[in-house]
Amino acid sequence: MNPARALLGRPLYIPLLIGLFFMVLAGVLAARSYANSVIAATRATYDSGWHKVIRYDNPISFLSRCYAWDAKHPGANCMEIYRYYQSVHAPDYRWPLASAAAAALSFIAVAFWPGRKPELPAEGGLAKEDDLKKHGYLGEGRLSDGAVFLGLLEGRPKKYVQLPPKELARHVLVEAGTGEGKTSTYVMSLAISAAHHRQGMIAWDQKYGEPSGLVDVLPIFRHFERPVYTYAPYDPDTPRIPLLDMVVDYMTATKLAEALIAPAKEESVDFYRDIDREMFAVAALAVALIARAEGRAARMSEIVELFNTGDPKQVADVLQEASRYATSPANDPWKWGRVIFGEESKIRGVPEYMRSLRKKIAVFLEDPNVDRATSRGAPGENLSLTTIFEKPSLLYIGLPKTKVMSVSNKVLMRLLKIWIDDGLYQAAVENHGGELPYLTHYVLDEFQNFGELPHISEGLALFRSMNVAFHIIIQDRAAIESIYGPEGLKELTGNNTGTKIFYVGGLGDKAREDLEKAVGDKVIVEEALMRQLSPVHEVEAKQTRRLGKKPVYSREEMQRAEQGTVLAKMHYVPFVIYQAVLLDDPRHPLHRNWASIKQNALAYAREWKAHYSERGDENANGRSEQDASITGFLGWVKELIDATAPLEAVRDREGNIGMVRVLGLTREALSDEWVERGWVARHRDGWVLTRAALALLEDDLLRRLRENAAIRGQLKKLEEMGKVARGVAAQSVALVIVDEPSRSIFVHVSTPLSKWGEERVADLLALGVTNPNEWRALPRGRLAYGMLRDESLEQGYGELFARNEGGGVSAL
Structure with missing residues (x-):
C-alpha cells in the first residue's frame, strides 16, 4: 500500500473535511446574501425615478452609471439613494455565520480527536463471507450437491465451509500433526459425503487392525448400498491382485519397475537405479512369459527366488528360456537383459545388485500371504478393475501398522498403487471416453510412507482431467522434502493441489512460519508519544506516527489454537479459518446419516470389527445371537x-x-x-x-x-467356444468340452452327494493340455489348479482317460 494513501486514509481526515466543507459553505452563503442585497437596492433606486436619466442593464452597470452621474452633476444624490435602499435590503448573514461556526468547531475537534486509530485494510488477509458464498464454498443447512463438508465457519456456527466438486477435482493437500483428528474429521466427512452423493472412493488404511484406522468407511458405504471391495495383502483369505498380469511386454515391465525404483533427477544417481530397474523389468517379463506359456499364474516370489541365488548365469538361463515365448524382438527379455547378465557384460558387481534388489522385494517370498494376494487365483478370487470402477464403489486397502515402515512394504504399496492407477486410467479412457462419469476420491493417508512415487506431478495433472480427486495427507513437510527434494515438495504443495488444508495445532514451527508468511500481513498506523526536555527546561510532548505491519494470523495464534482449528486455502479465495467437527456433532450436516450408520455398524462390518476391538459385541445386530x-x-x-x-x-x-x-x-x-x-x-x-x-x-x-x-455362466461360454461330449460315467465326469482350434480340454467334474441324492459339479478347470498322457503326467498340485481344493475329487481324471483310451468318449 502507498504510504501517502495510507496516511490519507486515517480517521483524522474526517473532521478536516467537515471543517473545509462548512468554511466553503459559509463563503458561498455570505456572497449570495450580499449579491441579493445589491440587486434589490439597485432595482429600488432605478424604480424611484432614476430610470428617466440612467439606463438599467444590470446592477453593476447601473451602479457605475449612477456613480458617474453624481460626479458629473454636483449635488445629485443617486448613490445616496442607493445606500439608503441597501440599508433597507441589508444582507442576511445568519446562515453564513452558522456555517462558519460549524467550520470552526470542526477544526477545533481535530485537536481533541482520539489518538488510537483503527487498523487499515490488510495487504494479506482472510476470505470474506461474500467471496466464499460467490464461489460455492459457503454452506448453510443442507449440504450442496456433490460437495464435501469441511467445518464450521469461524464466528458463524450456523454456516460452514464446504468444497464443491469443481474444487475437489483439483486435488487436495491436507497437512496435520499426529492426533489432530484429520481422519475422524476430514476423511470421515469425505467418506460419508462421497457415499451420500454417489461418488467413488479409494482408501489406503495404514492402521489396518486398529480402531483409529479407516475401517469406519466400510459401514458408511454399505449403509448407502454402494459396492465395497476390500484388499488386505497380509491376510490369508483376501481377494487377489495379480500384479504380474500387468506385464504383457517390455514397456509394461519397465512401468512396474519404475514403481519399484523411481527415476532419479541426478544422472549420477540414476545410473545405479537404471541397473536395478532393468534387472527387475527383464526378470518380471521373463517370469510372466514363462508362466503364461505354461498356463499358470505368475508369482512375485519367483522373481525374489531368481535374485536370491546371486548367480547371474541362472538368471541368464531363465531369460533365454523366456525369449522363446517373446512375441517380438522388442519384447525379448534376453535382448534387454544380456547387457547385465550375459557373459560379455561389463557391469561389475552384478551379484551385489541382485542381493540388494532381493531385499527390496523380499516380502513376496518371506510372507506367503502377500505372495498369494499378489498372484492370480481362480475365477472370482481376483479383484476386477472393470467391475470396481464401473460404478461408484469403495476400494479399501488395509495394511497393518507394524508392516508399514519396512522397505519391502513400501515397495508393495507402490506396486499396488500403480496397479490401481492403471485400472483407473483404463476405466476412464477405454470405458468412459477419457473421464469417469462420477467423481472418485483417491485418499493417500500417511503419504510419506509410500516412499518415492514415480512421476507423481505428471500423474496428478493427468488424473485431474479424468474426474479423479487425490487427497494427499501428510504429517511433516520435512519428510516429504527428504523423499522428493525441495523442488519436488514445491511442486506437490504448489499448483498440483488446488486446495490446501492445515490443522494448525499440530504443525511444526517451520510450517507455521511458512503459513504466517503465506497468509500475509496487514498495514497498521503506529503512534507514539515522546516527551523531551527543552533548552528552557520545559517538558515538550511530541506525537509521532508511522506505518507498520502485523501478521493476519500469527504463528503464536496458531500455537494457541484449540484442537480442530483449520486454516485452508481454496483456489478462488484467500485463506479461511474454520473449526473441524466430528460426525457425532449435531451441527454436522450429515449427522443424522451417521447416527443411522452407527446403529448398524456392527451388522455392516462385523467381520472387520472383530479385528479392532471388543467393544459392542453385545450390541451386534441379530447375527451374534x-x-x-x-x-x-x-x-x-x-x-x-x-x-x-x-x-x-x-x-x-x-x-x-x-x-x-x-x-x-x-x-x-x-x-x-x-x-x-x-x-x-x-x-x-x-x-x-x-x-x-x-x-x-x-x-x-x-x-x-x-x-x-x-x-x-462360464460353462455356457465354453460350450459356445468348442464341441461338447458327455462322459459315460456320470459319477466321474459330468461334462467334457474340447476346443479344437486351441487343442485345449475343459473338464467339468462331478461326484455323488448322498445328502441330496443328486450329482454336484465340483469345479471347472481350463488347463492348456492336449492329450491324456500329458494329463496323467501332471503332478497332483497342477490337477488341483483353480477352485478345486478337495483332493478326493481328483479321482475322476484317471477313470476319464482310462475310458478315453478304450473309446468311451468319442469326442476325445
Missing part, C-alpha cells in the same frame, strides 16, 4: 459353497444378483422351517436361495456363493 435354525441354515449354505455346488445366479433388471438357484435341489432336502421363513423358495422349475437368505450371509460367504454361481 442367531438361533439354532439360522445357524443350521448358514452351515448348510457353507457346505454348498465349500463343495462348489451347481449354482446359477438369477439377476434382476439392474443386473444385480437377487436370487441363487441350486440346480438339482429337491424339496426333500430342505427343512420346512427354511421354506416357511422364506429363505428358500420355489422359482419356476427349481429352488432358489432368496434375498432374505442372502441377507443372512456374511460378506465373505456371499461373495463366494456368487463366485460359484458364476461357474454356470
Whole structure:
C-alpha cells in the first residue's frame, strides 16, 4: 500500500473535511446574501425615478452609471439613494455565520480527536463471507450437491465451509500433526459425503487392525448400498491382485519397475537405479512369459527366488528360456537383459545388485500371504478393475501398522498403487471416453510412507482431467522434502493441489512460519508519544506516527489454537479459518446419516470389527445371537459353497444378483422351517436361495456363493467356444468340452452327494493340455489348479482317460 494513501486514509481526515466543507459553505452563503442585497437596492433606486436619466442593464452597470452621474452633476444624490435602499435590503448573514461556526468547531475537534486509530485494510488477509458464498464454498443447512463438508465457519456456527466438486477435482493437500483428528474429521466427512452423493472412493488404511484406522468407511458405504471391495495383502483369505498380469511386454515391465525404483533427477544417481530397474523389468517379463506359456499364474516370489541365488548365469538361463515365448524382438527379455547378465557384460558387481534388489522385494517370498494376494487365483478370487470402477464403489486397502515402515512394504504399496492407477486410467479412457462419469476420491493417508512415487506431478495433472480427486495427507513437510527434494515438495504443495488444508495445532514451527508468511500481513498506523526536555527546561510532548505491519494470523495464534482449528486455502479465495467437527456433532450436516450408520455398524462390518476391538459385541445386530435354525441354515449354505455346488445366479433388471438357484435341489432336502421363513423358495422349475437368505450371509460367504454361481455362466461360454461330449460315467465326469482350434480340454467334474441324492459339479478347470498322457503326467498340485481344493475329487481324471483310451468318449 502507498504510504501517502495510507496516511490519507486515517480517521483524522474526517473532521478536516467537515471543517473545509462548512468554511466553503459559509463563503458561498455570505456572497449570495450580499449579491441579493445589491440587486434589490439597485432595482429600488432605478424604480424611484432614476430610470428617466440612467439606463438599467444590470446592477453593476447601473451602479457605475449612477456613480458617474453624481460626479458629473454636483449635488445629485443617486448613490445616496442607493445606500439608503441597501440599508433597507441589508444582507442576511445568519446562515453564513452558522456555517462558519460549524467550520470552526470542526477544526477545533481535530485537536481533541482520539489518538488510537483503527487498523487499515490488510495487504494479506482472510476470505470474506461474500467471496466464499460467490464461489460455492459457503454452506448453510443442507449440504450442496456433490460437495464435501469441511467445518464450521469461524464466528458463524450456523454456516460452514464446504468444497464443491469443481474444487475437489483439483486435488487436495491436507497437512496435520499426529492426533489432530484429520481422519475422524476430514476423511470421515469425505467418506460419508462421497457415499451420500454417489461418488467413488479409494482408501489406503495404514492402521489396518486398529480402531483409529479407516475401517469406519466400510459401514458408511454399505449403509448407502454402494459396492465395497476390500484388499488386505497380509491376510490369508483376501481377494487377489495379480500384479504380474500387468506385464504383457517390455514397456509394461519397465512401468512396474519404475514403481519399484523411481527415476532419479541426478544422472549420477540414476545410473545405479537404471541397473536395478532393468534387472527387475527383464526378470518380471521373463517370469510372466514363462508362466503364461505354461498356463499358470505368475508369482512375485519367483522373481525374489531368481535374485536370491546371486548367480547371474541362472538368471541368464531363465531369460533365454523366456525369449522363446517373446512375441517380438522388442519384447525379448534376453535382448534387454544380456547387457547385465550375459557373459560379455561389463557391469561389475552384478551379484551385489541382485542381493540388494532381493531385499527390496523380499516380502513376496518371506510372507506367503502377500505372495498369494499378489498372484492370480481362480475365477472370482481376483479383484476386477472393470467391475470396481464401473460404478461408484469403495476400494479399501488395509495394511497393518507394524508392516508399514519396512522397505519391502513400501515397495508393495507402490506396486499396488500403480496397479490401481492403471485400472483407473483404463476405466476412464477405454470405458468412459477419457473421464469417469462420477467423481472418485483417491485418499493417500500417511503419504510419506509410500516412499518415492514415480512421476507423481505428471500423474496428478493427468488424473485431474479424468474426474479423479487425490487427497494427499501428510504429517511433516520435512519428510516429504527428504523423499522428493525441495523442488519436488514445491511442486506437490504448489499448483498440483488446488486446495490446501492445515490443522494448525499440530504443525511444526517451520510450517507455521511458512503459513504466517503465506497468509500475509496487514498495514497498521503506529503512534507514539515522546516527551523531551527543552533548552528552557520545559517538558515538550511530541506525537509521532508511522506505518507498520502485523501478521493476519500469527504463528503464536496458531500455537494457541484449540484442537480442530483449520486454516485452508481454496483456489478462488484467500485463506479461511474454520473449526473441524466430528460426525457425532449435531451441527454436522450429515449427522443424522451417521447416527443411522452407527446403529448398524456392527451388522455392516462385523467381520472387520472383530479385528479392532471388543467393544459392542453385545450390541451386534441379530447375527451374534442367531438361533439354532439360522445357524443350521448358514452351515448348510457353507457346505454348498465349500463343495462348489451347481449354482446359477438369477439377476434382476439392474443386473444385480437377487436370487441363487441350486440346480438339482429337491424339496426333500430342505427343512420346512427354511421354506416357511422364506429363505428358500420355489422359482419356476427349481429352488432358489432368496434375498432374505442372502441377507443372512456374511460378506465373505456371499461373495463366494456368487463366485460359484458364476461357474454356470462360464460353462455356457465354453460350450459356445468348442464341441461338447458327455462322459459315460456320470459319477466321474459330468461334462467334457474340447476346443479344437486351441487343442485345449475343459473338464467339468462331478461326484455323488448322498445328502441330496443328486450329482454336484465340483469345479471347472481350463488347463492348456492336449492329450491324456500329458494329463496323467501332471503332478497332483497342477490337477488341483483353480477352485478345486478337495483332493478326493481328483479321482475322476484317471477313470476319464482310462475310458478315453478304450473309446468311451468319442469326442476325445
